[in-house]
Amino acid sequence: MRLTQHTDYALRVLIFLGLKNGDLATIHEIATSYDISKNHLMKVVQKLASEDYIESVRGAGGGIRLSRAPESINLGDVISTMEADAGLVECLRPANACVITPACSLAGILKSAAAAFAAELSRHTLADLLPANKRKEFYSLLNFTDITH
Numbered sequence: 001m002r003l004t005q006h007t008d009y010a011l012r013v014l015i016f017l018g019l020k021n022g023d024l025a026t027i028h029e030i031a032t033s034y035d036i037s038k039n040h041l042m043k044v045v046q047k048l049a050s051e052d053y054i055e056s057v058r059g060a061g062g063g064i065r066l067s068r069a070p071e072s073i074n075l076g077d078v079i080s081t082m083e084a085d086a087g088l089v090e091c092l093r094p095a096n097a098c099v100i101t102p103a104c105s106l107a108g109i110l111k112s113a114a115a116a117f118a119a120e121l122s123r124h125t126l127a128d129l130l131p132a133n134k135r136k137e138f139y140s141l142l143n144f145t146d147i148t149h
Contacts, residue, residue: 007082009036009044011129014078017054018070018130019138024063033142044082051081070130076122088114 016030027045031038045064048054055067066073087093091107092114101107130138138144 003079004083005040006044006047007079009034009041010048010078010082011075012036013041013044013048013064014053014066014070014073014126015129015138016142017064017066018126019135019142019144020065022065024057024061024065026063029063033144047082053078053081066126070126073126074122075124075126075128076118078126079121080118 012034013030016033017025027038027041031041045054045056049056049064052067053073054064056062056064088110089106090096090098091101091104092110098104
């Protein structure tokens with residue numbers, strides 16, 4: 001299975017904001033820390049904000065932060081929100097045009113595998129990605145200037 005870059009960036013944004021412990025971060029700061037496109041990141045942030053995972057504060061000194069505790073952000077929910085079309089193959093997509101679908105068992109097997117994947121993700125929250133014993137390592141890798149949190 002493969003997640004889209006959009007979902008990968010969404011998870012990275014949530015991790016970054018989770019490490020900030022409620023402090024504001026800017027899109028520029030996140031994009032720079034991960035060395036990723038600011039324009040693409042803006043779309044991800046808009047989606048996360050529209051789904052109430054993050055909140056934005058406008059104006060001078062503004063930025064973004066988590067809108068709820070990391071323990072209440074379920075990874076399965078985030079991924080299903082960000083992955084609009086999770087169909088692994090043609091026969092699992094809404095506009096299925098595969099001619100062998102009526103005779104093929106692949107769809108059933110892949111649905112079962114996808115359900116197991118989703119179930120495992122749903123067992124975890126953002127807090128599981130932010131272990132206390134890894135914070136200094138995260139801070140160093142992301143070039144955080146303040147590691148007192």
